Amino acid sequence: xxxxxxxxxxxxxxxxxxxxxxxxxxxxxxxxxxxxxxxxxxxxxxxxxxxxxxxxxxxxxxxxxxxxxxxxxxxxxxxxxxxxxxxxxxxxxxxxxxxxxxxxxxxxxxxxxxxxxxxxxxxxxxxxxxxxxxxxxxxxxxxxxxxxxxxxxxxxxxxxxxxxxxxxxxxxxxxxxxxxxxxxxxxxxxxxxxxxxxxxxxxxxxxxxxxxxxxxxxxxxxxxxxxxxx
Numbered sequence: 001x002x003x004x005x006x007x008x009x010x011x012x013x014x015x016x017x018x019x020x021x022x023x024x025x026x027x028x029x030x031x032x033x034x035x036x037x038x039x040x041x042x043x044x045x046x047x048x049x050x051x052x053x054x055x056x057x058x059x060x061x062x063x064x065x066x067x068x069x070x071x072x073x074x075x076x077x078x079x080x081x082x083x084x085x086x087x088x089x090x091x092x093x094x095x096x097x098x099x100x101x102x103x104x105x106x107x108x109x110x111x112x113x114x115x116x117x118x119x120x121x122x123x124x125x126x127x128x129x130x131x132x133x134x135x136x137x138x139x140x141x142x143x144x145x146x147x148x149x150x151x152x153x154x155x156x157x158x159x160x161x162x163x164x165x166x167x168x169x170x171x172x173x174x175x176x177x178x179x180x181x182x183x184x185x186x187x188x189x190x191x192x193x194x195x196x197x198x199x200x201x202x203x204x205x206x207x208x209x210x211x212x213x214x215x216x217x218x219x220x221x222x223x224x225x226x227x228x229x230x
Contacts, residue, residue, distance in 0.1 A: 021102045027092050031056075031070065036092065039085040044071045047085050173198040190228040193218040 029036050029049045036049040048070070057067045068075045076082070099105045173196065187199035195215040197205070202225070205211065212219045 021099055021105055024095070026088060027095065039088045039092065040082040041085045041088075042069050042071065042082050043074065043076070043080045044069045046071050047088060053082065173201055188228040190226045191218075192220045192224045196228055 023035055026047075027035050027039075029052050030046060031048055031052050034049070036047075038050040039047050040050050040053060041047050046069075053070075056070045060067065066075050074080070096105065188196050189199065189202055190196050191213050193213050193216050195213050197214070201214075206222065211221065
């Protein structure tokens with residue numbers, strides 16, 4: 001079979017019908033010789049499918065080797081790593097959508113009914129979903145493809161919305177458990193450890209000569225205490 005061309009013989013009405021769909025060479029994985037679903041551009045310039053990379057890294061990992069370019073053997077770094085072949089992916093999806101009713105396309109491996117490839121390191125797609133062509137509309141499949149590519153391209157960039165809000169300083173007296181408020185006439189003092197204590201408890205601590213924070217047990221001197229305003 002000529003590379004880049006898929007041929008299929010189907011029985012029908014007592015005779016053999018032969019249908020052919022020519023698949024462009026750029027859609028074929030050079031390692032597996034199968035049509036790609038999520039093409040990735042390597043630092044060497046070669047393009048392979050994401051699942052092919054997964055299998056390669058799994059085999060390399062069993063031999064104690066790091067992840068590298070399968071064509072050059074050069075290890076990947078944060079600046080030198082596979083990236084999604086966005087334009088090729090768009091052309092591939094368009095080709096598959098236009099030929100999804102062809103029998104030879106329906107039986108192609110890795111394009112129908114296959115579970116998504118497991119994510120790998122920082123180069124993998126999160127929640128990858130392959131096009132199945134099972135009753136989905138063209139718009140749904142296109143939107144899914146765009147979401148996958150955006151997820152991969154944005155992966156690794158710093159996030160400014162997922163960080164938890166800073167913890168607020170607990171304002172209250174840990175000794176008498178008296179909460180402080182702006183309406184309270186209680187004098188509040190802040191210790192060097194940033195914990196607070198009311199005037200009443202501070203006087204008790206001075207008389208007992210116990211000069212350590214009731215919250216964290218950190219010792220302090222009274223000269224370092226500051227008045228705190230709520």
